[in-house]
Amino acid sequence: MDGLVPCLTSKVAEYNGRPALFINDKPAAAAMVFVEPKYVRSFAEAGLHIYNPDLSFTDWWLGVDEYDMSAVDARLQDYIAGDPDILLIPRIAMGYAEAKWWREKFPDEIAIARSIDTGARVDRFGEGASHRGSGHSFASKIWLKEAEKAIRAIVEHIEGSDYAGHVAGYHIGGGITTEWFSWNAYHFDLCEDYSLMMGEYFRAWLANRYPNDDALREAWQDDVVLLATAMPPEPARMVGYDGGYLRDDRRAVDYLECHSDAIVSALRELTSAAKESCGRKKVVGVFFGYAWPHRNNANPARTGHVMMKKVFSLPDVDFIISPYHYDNRALGGYNGPQSLPDAIAANGKLYVSEIDTITSVIYEQERKRRIHHFGPMPKSVRESVEILARDFAAAAHLRAGYWWMDVLQRGAFDNPEIMMGIAEFRRIEDELFAMPWKSAAExxxxxxxxxxxxxxxxxxxxxxxxxxxxxxxxxxxxxxxxxxxxxxxxxxxxxxxxxxxxxxxxxxxxxxxxxxxxxxxxxxxxxxxxxxxxxxxxxxxxxxxxxxxxxxxxxxxxxxxxxxxxxxxxxxxxxxxxxxxxxxxxxxxxxxxxxxxxxxxxxxxxxxxxxxxxxxxxxxxxxxxxxxxxxxxxxxxxxxxxxxxxxxxxxxxxxxxxxxxCGAHVWCKSGDVIYADNRFVALHATTKGQKRIMFPYKVDVVDLRTGERFGEGLDFIEFEAAKGETKIFGIRQS
Missing domain, CATH: 3.40.50.880 (Class I glutamine amidotransferase (GATase) domain)
Structure with missing residues (x-):
C-alpha cells in the first residue's frame, strides 16, 4: 500500500474466477494476520497490512445498555500505531464480551447441560469449563436482543471513530472459542440444551415442520406426543446410545437440527446487525462449516454446524473462516481445511484459512516438549518455513484468503528467517492474485x-x-x-x-x-x-x-x-x-x-x-x-x-x-502432497528423494520461491527434495 487511503467500503465479489476481497472497489489479496500489536511492524515490513484483532477478552460490554468503548479504542489504536497502512477486521466475540456478568444478571438464560450417563444437570462455567464464555442459551430471546444491541453499539462506535478509515470489516464470533459451537461441544459426558428457552424454541420449530399432532406422532412413532408439550430427547437418546450407528430416530434428529437452527438464527441476526450498523459498506464474516472431524469435534450435528448450506448462503455473511485440520499437519503432512472452501465459494463467499501453525519458536519455548492440543512441532526454523510454505500453497490454490495466526499469542513468527519466508509468500501471492484462476481439480x-x-x-x-x-x-x-x-x-x-x-x-x-x-x-x-x-x-x-x-x-x-x-x-x-x-x-x-x-x-x-x-x-x-x-x-x-x-x-x-x-490427471505418483491450479503447482514432500511432477499440458515452468526457470513447453520436471520441503512452481500453458 502506498500510504493509507481510508477504507470507506469493502465487499466480496468475483474476481478472476473466484470470490475475492475488494477494498474501495479495488480487488485486494486477503492476506491477513492474527497477532498481538507488538508484532505488527514486522508483518508490515513483510507486506501484510490486514489484521484480525481479537476483542474476546476486552471489557467493553459492562451490562444491559452499558458500554465502555475505551478498551476497544485502546486495543485497536495499538495496532494502528505499528503500521500507518493497516486495515482491521476486529473479532467481536459475543458470548465472551458479556461473560463476567451475564450469568449473575440472567441466571435463567443459560444453556443447561445434562449428563449422558445419569441425566442429571451439570453446570460447568469458568475454570471448570472448556471455555470462559457466558454459556447463554442460543434460544434465549433476552440474550439475542441484548447481543444485537451490543453489536450495533460497538460497530456504530467504531464507524464513528477517528480510526474508522482503518477498519475494513467485522468478524462476528459466537459460542465456544467464537467459532459458533455449542457451549458443551468439548464436554463429551454432556448434552445441551435443556433450558426452558430451548424447549420453547424446539416446540415452535416443530410446529413449522409438522402441520398437526398426528403428523408429529407418525414421524416420532409416539402415540401420545403433542406439539404443545414436546420436549428434547433425553441425553442418552440424543447421543444414540440405545440404537445402531445409523439411526432413524426422528425425535433426536429433529432436535439436533433444531439446535443447529437456533445457533444459525443467532448468527444470522448478529451478522445482519453488524452489516446494518456499518451501512452495509463493509464485509462481515464468521467461523462456520467445520465438516472434517477430529477427536474433540466428532460430528457437526453435536457442535451445531450441521446447517452449512444455510450459513454459506446468508446474504449478510461475506467471508467464512476455519482453521486447517489438526491431524497430520506436521512436517510432511497435509493442510486440509476444516470447513468446505469450494462449497463456500460456490455460494459467492470468500473462504479464509486460519493458519494456526505452531513453529519452532514455540518448540524452543516449550523446551522441545509437545503441546497437548497440537501434534508434533517443527524442530527448526527451516522446518517451520517449509510447513508455512505448504500452508500458504494450500490457501493459494483455492484462491482463498488466509491469516497467519499466533494461536498461543507467544510470538510464533518472531524470528527473522520465518518472517523472510512470510514476506516471500506475500510476494508470490501478489503475483498469483493478478492472474485468472481456474480449478485443476477433477x-x-x-x-x-x-x-x-x-x-x-x-x-x-x-x-x-x-x-x-x-x-x-x-x-x-x-x-x-x-x-x-x-x-x-x-x-x-x-x-x-x-x-x-x-x-x-x-x-x-x-x-x-x-x-x-x-x-x-x-x-x-x-x-x-x-x-x-x-x-x-x-x-x-x-x-x-x-x-x-x-x-x-x-x-x-x-x-x-x-x-x-x-x-x-x-x-x-x-x-x-x-x-x-x-x-x-x-x-x-x-x-x-x-x-x-x-x-x-x-x-x-x-x-x-x-x-x-x-x-x-x-x-x-x-x-x-x-x-x-x-x-x-x-x-x-x-x-x-x-x-x-x-x-x-x-x-x-x-x-x-x-x-x-477415471481419467483424472495425476500430477505426482510418489505419494507427496500436491496443491495445484492453472497458475501454479506446489509439492510438499512426504519423503526424501527424487520427485517428478507431470503436467496435464505443455507448460513453461519457474520456481516461484527462487526465480529459477526450468524451461518452456515442458511435460514434466524432476528434482530432489528433502522430507517436508515445499516446492512452488509457477506454470503457464505453452
Missing amino acids: VAVVFSPESCLHQRLLNSMPHWYLSVLRQWGLARMGLPFETVLIDDLLEGKTKSYRLLIFPNCYYLSDNNRRLLRRILENRRISALWFHAPGYLSDTGKGVDYCSELTGIKLREAGGSVKTASFLRSSDPMLKDIRGGVRFGIGVDQWEIDRLSVPGRSPLAPDIEPVIVADDDNAQVFARLEGLGLPGLVCNRSMGRVDVFSLVPAPPWRFLRNLAAE
Missing part, C-alpha cells in the same frame, strides 16, 4: 451434512471415514481435489468432475437418491462409495436403497469387522499394491495417534451395519478380515466406474489408481 469429495444428524454421536467412525481418508489418503494421491455439498451437487451448482467420493452419504430422500444416480450416469461420472450409501431415506431404510444408489447389488451381513485386505491382482486399480495389504479402522493406529491431536473417543469401533457386495458383475479387490466377504468391489459399466468399500481409508495408491482410471 476429483471431489461430496459431504452430506444431513447424514451427520443420523449418526450416533460421540462415535469415532466419522474420524476414519472422513478425516483419516483425507489427511492420510486423498492428501497423497498426487492430484488436487475439492469438497462439495451434496445439495449443491443435486442442484447443479458444481463443476463437472471425473470422480466423486461419497464418505458419509447415509441419508437421501427417495427423490434425491434417484436424482443422484441419474446425474452420475448421464454425466459419466465415476463414484467411490463408502459404508452404507443411501441406507436411510424419507420412506424407510435398508440395503436395497444402497444397491439402487451404487448400481452394485449389496446385502447386509452379520459379524463384526474393522478392516479388509487386498487380493493379489494385476488389475490396474491395484497397481503397486501388494496382496495382503490391510486398510481400515485401527490400521496404522500408532502413526495416526502420533500425528493427531489427543482425544477421548474410542478410536477403533466395529463397523455397523456391515454391508457387503453380492453381485456377480462386481470385481472383488479386497475381502473383509475375519469374515472373508467382499469388502471392496468395482463395477465397470457404460464408460464409468462404481467402487464400493465397506471399510474406510484405503491407501493413497489405490485412490491414485482409481482417479487415473
Whole structure:
C-alpha cells in the first residue's frame, strides 16, 4: 500500500474466477494476520497490512445498555500505531464480551447441560469449563436482543471513530472459542440444551415442520406426543446410545437440527446487525462449516454446524473462516481445511484459512516438549518455513484468503528467517492474485451434512471415514481435489468432475437418491462409495436403497469387522499394491495417534451395519478380515466406474489408481502432497528423494520461491527434495 487511503467500503465479489476481497472497489489479496500489536511492524515490513484483532477478552460490554468503548479504542489504536497502512477486521466475540456478568444478571438464560450417563444437570462455567464464555442459551430471546444491541453499539462506535478509515470489516464470533459451537461441544459426558428457552424454541420449530399432532406422532412413532408439550430427547437418546450407528430416530434428529437452527438464527441476526450498523459498506464474516472431524469435534450435528448450506448462503455473511485440520499437519503432512472452501465459494463467499501453525519458536519455548492440543512441532526454523510454505500453497490454490495466526499469542513468527519466508509468500501471492484462476481439480469429495444428524454421536467412525481418508489418503494421491455439498451437487451448482467420493452419504430422500444416480450416469461420472450409501431415506431404510444408489447389488451381513485386505491382482486399480495389504479402522493406529491431536473417543469401533457386495458383475479387490466377504468391489459399466468399500481409508495408491482410471490427471505418483491450479503447482514432500511432477499440458515452468526457470513447453520436471520441503512452481500453458 502506498500510504493509507481510508477504507470507506469493502465487499466480496468475483474476481478472476473466484470470490475475492475488494477494498474501495479495488480487488485486494486477503492476506491477513492474527497477532498481538507488538508484532505488527514486522508483518508490515513483510507486506501484510490486514489484521484480525481479537476483542474476546476486552471489557467493553459492562451490562444491559452499558458500554465502555475505551478498551476497544485502546486495543485497536495499538495496532494502528505499528503500521500507518493497516486495515482491521476486529473479532467481536459475543458470548465472551458479556461473560463476567451475564450469568449473575440472567441466571435463567443459560444453556443447561445434562449428563449422558445419569441425566442429571451439570453446570460447568469458568475454570471448570472448556471455555470462559457466558454459556447463554442460543434460544434465549433476552440474550439475542441484548447481543444485537451490543453489536450495533460497538460497530456504530467504531464507524464513528477517528480510526474508522482503518477498519475494513467485522468478524462476528459466537459460542465456544467464537467459532459458533455449542457451549458443551468439548464436554463429551454432556448434552445441551435443556433450558426452558430451548424447549420453547424446539416446540415452535416443530410446529413449522409438522402441520398437526398426528403428523408429529407418525414421524416420532409416539402415540401420545403433542406439539404443545414436546420436549428434547433425553441425553442418552440424543447421543444414540440405545440404537445402531445409523439411526432413524426422528425425535433426536429433529432436535439436533433444531439446535443447529437456533445457533444459525443467532448468527444470522448478529451478522445482519453488524452489516446494518456499518451501512452495509463493509464485509462481515464468521467461523462456520467445520465438516472434517477430529477427536474433540466428532460430528457437526453435536457442535451445531450441521446447517452449512444455510450459513454459506446468508446474504449478510461475506467471508467464512476455519482453521486447517489438526491431524497430520506436521512436517510432511497435509493442510486440509476444516470447513468446505469450494462449497463456500460456490455460494459467492470468500473462504479464509486460519493458519494456526505452531513453529519452532514455540518448540524452543516449550523446551522441545509437545503441546497437548497440537501434534508434533517443527524442530527448526527451516522446518517451520517449509510447513508455512505448504500452508500458504494450500490457501493459494483455492484462491482463498488466509491469516497467519499466533494461536498461543507467544510470538510464533518472531524470528527473522520465518518472517523472510512470510514476506516471500506475500510476494508470490501478489503475483498469483493478478492472474485468472481456474480449478485443476477433477476429483471431489461430496459431504452430506444431513447424514451427520443420523449418526450416533460421540462415535469415532466419522474420524476414519472422513478425516483419516483425507489427511492420510486423498492428501497423497498426487492430484488436487475439492469438497462439495451434496445439495449443491443435486442442484447443479458444481463443476463437472471425473470422480466423486461419497464418505458419509447415509441419508437421501427417495427423490434425491434417484436424482443422484441419474446425474452420475448421464454425466459419466465415476463414484467411490463408502459404508452404507443411501441406507436411510424419507420412506424407510435398508440395503436395497444402497444397491439402487451404487448400481452394485449389496446385502447386509452379520459379524463384526474393522478392516479388509487386498487380493493379489494385476488389475490396474491395484497397481503397486501388494496382496495382503490391510486398510481400515485401527490400521496404522500408532502413526495416526502420533500425528493427531489427543482425544477421548474410542478410536477403533466395529463397523455397523456391515454391508457387503453380492453381485456377480462386481470385481472383488479386497475381502473383509475375519469374515472373508467382499469388502471392496468395482463395477465397470457404460464408460464409468462404481467402487464400493465397506471399510474406510484405503491407501493413497489405490485412490491414485482409481482417479487415473477415471481419467483424472495425476500430477505426482510418489505419494507427496500436491496443491495445484492453472497458475501454479506446489509439492510438499512426504519423503526424501527424487520427485517428478507431470503436467496435464505443455507448460513453461519457474520456481516461484527462487526465480529459477526450468524451461518452456515442458511435460514434466524432476528434482530432489528433502522430507517436508515445499516446492512452488509457477506454470503457464505453452
